[in-house]
Amino acid sequence: MVKSTFTGKSTVDTIRNYAEMLIDDVNGNQPESLSSHWNKAREMDNATAKKIFSQEYGDRIGAAYFNCVKNYKISELKKCWKNKIKIDVNYNVVLKLADAKLMEIIDLIEFGFSMAPKSSDLHCAAAWAYIVHMGRGEPDNKKVAKLLPEALYKSYRDLAISHLSQASHLSPNSQMVMRVKGKLESLDRKKVGGGCFIATAAYGTPFA
Numbered sequence: 001m002v003k004s005t006f007t008g009k010s011t012v013d014t015i016r017n018y019a020e021m022l023i024d025d026v027n028g029n030q031p032e033s034l035s036s037h038w039n040k041a042r043e044m045d046n047a048t049a050k051k052i053f054s055q056e057y058g059d060r061i062g063a064a065y066f067n068c069v070k071n072y073k074i075s076e077l078k079k080c081w082k083n084k085i086k087i088d089v090n091y092n093v094v095l096k097l098a099d100a101k102l103m104e105i106i107d108l109i110e111f112g113f114s115m116a117p118k119s120s121d122l123h124c125a126a127a128w129a130y131i132v133h134m135g136r137g138e139p140d141n142k143k144v145a146k147l148l149p150e151a152l153y154k155s156y157r158d159l160a161i162s163h164l165s166q167a168s169h170l171s172p173n174s175q176m177v178m179r180v181k182g183k184l185e186s187l188d189r190k191k192v193g194g195g196c197f198i199a200t201a202a203y204g205t206p207f208a
Contacts, residue, residue, distance in 0.1 A: 019057040027063040029072040062119025065112040069125040123167035130160040
């Protein structure tokens with residue numbers, strides 16, 4: 001027998017409504033309400049909520065998160081780095097602010113994984129955030145004046161590669177995966193060209 005909610009809808013339909021509301025809020029850059037939708041769905045029926053969110057809505061949730069990161073969060077991260085250009089702020093202060101914003105983005109994506117653990121788009125979103133941070137907010141700028149210190153660059157690069165490897169495993173033919181890989185390869189070339197040696201970039205693509 002299908003459970004019914006106080007609204008007169010079945011449990012399954014109500015959980016689907018929560019998934020739809022969550023997707024709308026992610027696309028609208030309203031992360032403060034996401035946990036409420038997810039928790040209410042799980043309170044109704046935890047197993048059914050996990051199944052519906054991960055299987056039926058997993059691709060849409062992942063795509064919404066990627067759009068949110070691309071359309072809103074990356075701009076917020078870039079602003080942290082641009083403070084160094086606009087005003088005379090100590091580099092370490094800027095780095096701290098940018099690191100905090102990056103972790104905010106990653107925390108948001110990690111929450112997305114709790115609902116859509118097999119989303120290639122979520123992995124791409126995380127990799128993109130790391131790449132933007134590695135390039136001081138401007139991965140597409142041909143004249144990147146200064147990149148992160150070598151140790152930080154390598155640390156974030158390893159994380160980006162890990163996410164891209166998982167994205168490739170989940171969606172081998174994804175154009176988005178290839179696009180984000182291209183951003184990392186371009187940044188690696190700039191890093192090598194600027195005098196900082198990274199072996200995998202020097203000898204070819206790290207994804208070969």
